[in-house]
Amino acid sequence: MFPFSVCMSVYRNDNPEDLCTALNSVIIQSVPPSEVILIVDGPVSHELEKIIRKYEADYSFVHPVWLAENGGLGNALKIAVEKASCEYIARMDSDDISMPDRFKKQLECFEREPDLSIVGGRITEFVDSEDNIVGSRCCPLKDSEIKRYMKSRCGLNHVTVMFRRSEVLKAGNYLDWFWNEDYYLWIRMWKQGCKFCNLEDVLVNVRVGYDMYARRGGWTYFKSEAKLQKYMWKQHLIGFPRFMFNVAVRWGVQVMLPNRMRGFVFQKLFREK
Structure with a gap:
């Protein structure tokens, strides 16, 4: 090998x-x-x-x-x-x-x-x-x-x-x-x-x-993710509607939700048991 x-x-x-x-x-x-x-x-x-x-x-x-x-x-x-x-x-x-x-x-x-x-x-x-x-x-x-x-x-x-x-x-x-x-x-x-x-x-x-979901939220984390989505749009890997949708989802999950609720969303939508 x-x-x-x-x-x-x-x-x-x-x-x-x-x-x-x-x-x-x-x-x-x-x-x-x-x-x-x-x-x-x-x-x-x-x-x-x-x-x-x-x-x-x-x-x-x-x-x-x-x-x-x-x-x-x-x-x-x-x-x-x-x-x-x-x-x-x-x-x-x-x-x-x-x-x-x-x-x-x-x-x-x-x-x-x-x-x-x-x-x-x-x-x-x-x-x-x-x-x-x-x-x-x-x-x-x-x-x-x-x-x-x-x-x-x-x-x-x-x-x-x-x-x-x-x-x-x-x-x-x-x-x-x-x-x-x-x-x-x-x-x-x-x-x-x-x-x-x-x-x-x-x-x-x-x-x-137990603090994993707290670290995956907040304004700094959101800005980093939004900037990356913008980069993909500028590189023509995604269209503008997809860019806006991705940023809106991240705003809701990473900024608006409290840590406990964010943990629930991650476990239900993004993880398997």
Whole structure:
């Protein structure tokens, strides 16, 4: 199978125990990575630093990159992609859990369809214990379905993706965009003709907190989302009526609804039990 890199980012507020769980889930795979690029995004606690240095010492393929200041997720992932030495790169977060055959399934998909630029998959979501599953999210599977879905919402679960480094660089790499670094990148890859795919399988078990829906609302979050919808309209990926509809829905959900009601809407409309 193809050699591949894993790109992760960790910062001062991350939980040390969760980071260990995430790293272990990447290392103990049926097909392990050739390298793990771990961006340390600014100063971290002594405990986090000790854990990172231990993994670096124990596993020769774990390569921390220490940044003097926190620059945000988009900047961290941009650096990680630039540092990666493999054409195929898998994303991973510092507090989630990859399924044991995740990378094997994605590489097999690339082997079956060599014209693919990116392969994602399904997630489950848990609170506190990884057995306490509270929801799941499955995106459309085929390229045409994903692109149609992206006219209203992000069509890939970011933490699950594996992509071709050359295609991401060609699209301009990750760029800073509040809470939407991934969606913004997929839109630019769509614009340049990249082919997408999602697997039916659960690839990652995602840790969520009770404040998740509060963080997915508010004026700043809405402005970021509205600006992205405007970008799609300006790029002729959606028409003006779709642009207005998308912005109106986001205004209602992200600004007008209180957090508890927003959580109810997300669970009922955007998540599966």
